[in-house]
Amino acid sequence: MNTNRTVVSRRSRPAKEPLSHELIVQTAYRLLKDEGMSGMSMRKVAKALDTGPSSLYVYVKNLQELSAFVLDHGMGELRYPDGAGVPWQERLFDVLTAYLHLLFEHPGLAELALTTLPMGEHSLRLTETILSALAEGGIRTTAAAWGVDLILFYVSSVAFEHVSWKKQGTDQLASIKASYQSADPARYPQITALGETLFSGDTSTQDRFRWGLQVILQGILQTQNEKGAEHHERQNGS
Amino acid sequence: MNTNRTVVSRRSRPAKEPLSHELIVQTAYRLLKDEGMSGMSMRKVAKALDTGPSSLYVYVKNLQELSAFVLDHGMGELRYPDGAGVPWQERLFDVLTAYLHLLFEHPGLAELALTTLPMGEHSLRLTETILSALAEGGIRTTAAAWGVDLILFYVSSVAFEHVSWKKQGTDQLASIKASYQSADPARYPQITALGETLFSGDTSTQDRFRWGLQVILQGILQTQNEKGAEHHERQNGS
């Protein structure tokens, strides 16, 4: 029963597709969506493809690289809003909101986005879209390059914080909250004064996201102008 | 040889301190510093303390909680610059630069900072320091609460990106670079136009860090004023 084991296996699953880069990435993405980040292990992907883990290493260098491809694959699900006739800031906000929602829908993707730089054309498209909006706003060269990085990191971090709070669900979070709220008012007056406000992030995610984006965009515009005027950025009082 | 095993063990290591929360955190932090994030596993910490992994669970709920304590412990090494007579923006920049350098020195800490919210008094102190600088700049309430979050996340992300690029050293990075630089100019004109500029982050870390901070601060000030105007309650003392 061992000599023709492979043949039997093939016979029992004749429709089994041959392994490929695409198939592996798709399967990994499905697992990531269904079971979160811990569902996307080499072994589980292999099992889902009815093979052993070592088979994957022909098409993918390691887990990190697979993650990069999966992240990009996920970005392929992003539906770009119609930006015709929309001012650049609004357009940027719309596409980033769509991206944020995508990360919200698939928490595993949010975790990935924070620690992995995607590999593939879909991430290129998102970058290009952001850059072109920035360019329309007069933001170019270094400011644009650093800006797109800052913006993408911002979206990822908001998404990650969101799903992270959901996941460890009032577990760790409660004790951290407690330690902030029972802080010695003498030593930590500012923290004490803020009180609940420090944790208002989860309740008003929408407002907060918009605020952060506004901050970054306004900041880039402002800082860019300063740089154009003079090179030393330290501003003395008078 | 089994009946008095413990006694013998105690005799051979008479100076062995009893386990405690503090001792565990200190040991974990030392391992994190010496061997990076993968050096701080429950098993390795236990081995360093000459015990088994299960012993740690008396003082620490799980690895995530230990990480939160270790991160805070590391923040205790932050040396706060003397801020007397220094304008608030400069003061903020100085303390955040010190924090960034701390994260640079201990790459494991940077990895932790991105995915873990610290538990302990040292993180309280840093938050308080930032909040008080912001307050001096007229940034309060919601803007301050969201701002401190944004700022800390920014520092962590810069540090993480820095150590992350160092670690996977031109491995994945090279192919990502290549895919950006060989992007179809017709479809991705902005990316093509930027060229090398997109990857200028690692060479000019200092400038970039300062730029990002400037962006965030200017952005908060600007955005706050807008909101203040809407709500008819301007309170900036200019």
Add this chain to the structure above:
DNA sequence: TCACATGAACGAACACCGTTCGTCAATCTG
């Protein structure tokens, strides 16, 4: 003084993980 209760310490095990190695079999090449 002595029995008991408490809880820290711990060994072993469970169910995983990423990755490597050697081998088999099918396909393509000459």
Add this chain to the structure above:
DNA sequence: CAGATTGACGAACGGTGTTCGTTCATGTGA
């Protein structure tokens, strides 16, 4: 038709976090 190539894969290595049941030293009450 022989040989080289290469996808596929089983097995194993050396880890991982966490749980469970037990031992044993210590402090407490009788």
